[in-house]
Amino acid sequence: MEYTVQKLGRLAGISTRTLRYYDEIGILKPARINSSGYRIYGQQEVDRLQQILFYRELGVSLENIKNIVLSPSFDGVEALKQHHIKLLEKKVQLEALIVNVEKTIAMSEGRIKMSDKEKFEGFKQKLIDENEEKYGKEIREKYGEETVEKSNAYFKNMSREDFEKLESLSTQIQETLAEAFKTGDPSGPLGQKAAELHKQWISMCWGHYSKEAHAGLAQMYVDDERFTAYYDKEQPGTAVFLRDAIHIYTGMK
Amino acid sequence: MEYTVQKLGRLAGISTRTLRYYDEIGILKPARINSSGYRIYGQQEVDRLQQILFYRELGVSLENIKNIVLSPSFDGVEALKQHHIKLLEKKVQLEALIVNVEKTIAMSEGRIKMSDKEKFEGFKQKLIDENEEKYGKEIREKYGEETVEKSNAYFKNMSREDFEKLESLSTQIQETLAEAFKTGDPSGPLGQKAAELHKQWISMCWGHYSKEAHAGLAQMYVDDERFTAYYDKEQPGTAVFLRDAIHIYTGMK
DNA sequence: TGTTGACATTGACGTTACGTAAAGGTGTAA
DNA sequence: TTACACCTTTACGTAACGTCAATGTCAACA
The missing domain is CATH 1.10.490.50 (Antibiotic binding domain of TipA-like multidrug resistance regulators)
Known part of the structure; x- marks a missing residue:
């Protein structure tokens, strides 16, 4: 399957500007440029974009993502396993934040007390x-x-x-x-x-x-x-x- | 308890610059300024900062956070309940992303197949x-x-x-x-x-x-x-x- | 066949939420 | 008093795009 900017953007839920920017900084170049100058993306690019978005979701800067995915020693499967670990950690953090908000509600209703330190748990x-x-x-x-x-x-x-x-x-x-x-x-x-x-x-x-x-x-x-x-x-x-x-x-x- | 910028920053896991910026844009002003010109934050400010960080975590812009928390009709407890709902939604999304990465690993090991569309589930x-x-x-x-x-x-x-x-x-x-x-x-x-x-x-x-x-x-x-x-x-x-x-x-x- | 309208292109400037550095005042412990 | 970790304001820098503007391409329809 081949994609133009808009099609790939829709697929991945990102804007066409983002794809052009990723091309510009060299993080995701199209498979080829057609005779009219349009960017055409193929299977490899779809998979790489997925990797990029995983890293982005984890808060890695594009600069670093670039270094990672363009590295000759880049191991896609290994990266995915790392994503898995990080996402599980993120889930733990998110759950801490949910506990925090639940406690804060309980506090504001006078049911419990909370230290200032507790009020910021789950954020960092x-x-x-x-x-x-x-x-x-x-x-x-x-x-x-x-x-x-x-x-x-x-x-x-x-x-x-x-x-x-x-x-x-x-x-x-x-x-x-x-x-x-x-x-x-x-x-x-x-x-x-x-x-x-x-x-x-x-x-x-x-x-x-x-x-x-x-x-x-x-x-x-x-x-x-x-x-x-x-x-x-x-x-x-x-x-x-x-x-x-x-x-x-x-x-x- | 009273806090200077650094103390409050450490408590909340943010930089002193961030606190000064929040003062500058009027989103979180210190309770008072002491004789040396230092910013001093009190209990109310701690609680408001917590609210701000909840909104920030949910991706709301500071501009909008400002409108929300400064609104005379702002209801702190109601906001916390909204945070709770949003955070649970975020958890659902995160879980979808975890499923995604697990499926992608299975795919790269040849155990299953995946459509291009599936590869981007959980990101949006x-x-x-x-x-x-x-x-x-x-x-x-x-x-x-x-x-x-x-x-x-x-x-x-x-x-x-x-x-x-x-x-x-x-x-x-x-x-x-x-x-x-x-x-x-x-x-x-x-x-x-x-x-x-x-x-x-x-x-x-x-x-x-x-x-x-x-x-x-x-x-x-x-x-x-x-x-x-x-x-x-x-x-x-x-x-x-x-x-x-x-x-x-x-x-x- | 010409026109429409949704697509694509490359600049180029704007924006958000701070980072970072400069230049300097404050508080306290040695 | 010297050191050092605090604090201040001013101001320029940056990342990851958003948002025009000006222009080219292509399929479809009157």
């Missing part, structure tokens, strides 16, 4: 608690109380956008790292780019940056098996590779 | 708030030309199936209306059935429904000769009859 993701639970102790032990406090304070002040940025940075690191690992050279451009991205990630998480801490964290990735497992899950040896790249990047050992 | 949101029309500028000032334009724009993005449903509804309304007109009683069962069908038709066309808009549209059928001509083409007086039936149905005048 609970990434903080998870992070604290998972890695809090270790960071606290190795890097001291202060760093953790700062880290927490920063996290709390983050907006939804920041979280998204952080997540996209995360995926970018993963991708760059995967590519870099194939070259086998931590000092190469890709390896150094991964280190650079990782620096950005740290800066966002901690609200500040220092080479010492960066190098230290890199070593921890190798020393702590949970971190190692995380980085090695696709390719064993990745954690060591990242450490080496960072040590070269920071010029520290 | 018709979750525009009722109150948007209720307090929207267009409806209050002139429900004429602009409303019609908007309505037409919506048509363009409809699927074939929706369009067919709409047409069959249209004929049903015509038939019921013709029958009802013979009884001469807009409040009778046939008159009210016509009004009910008309409500369904509106809901489909606009993607949402409100009594006010319904009653307003009914009046427009009488005021605007193009609409009057359409309804009166078989039986003069039908437009007035329909308006009366709808005004009784909605309980509005």
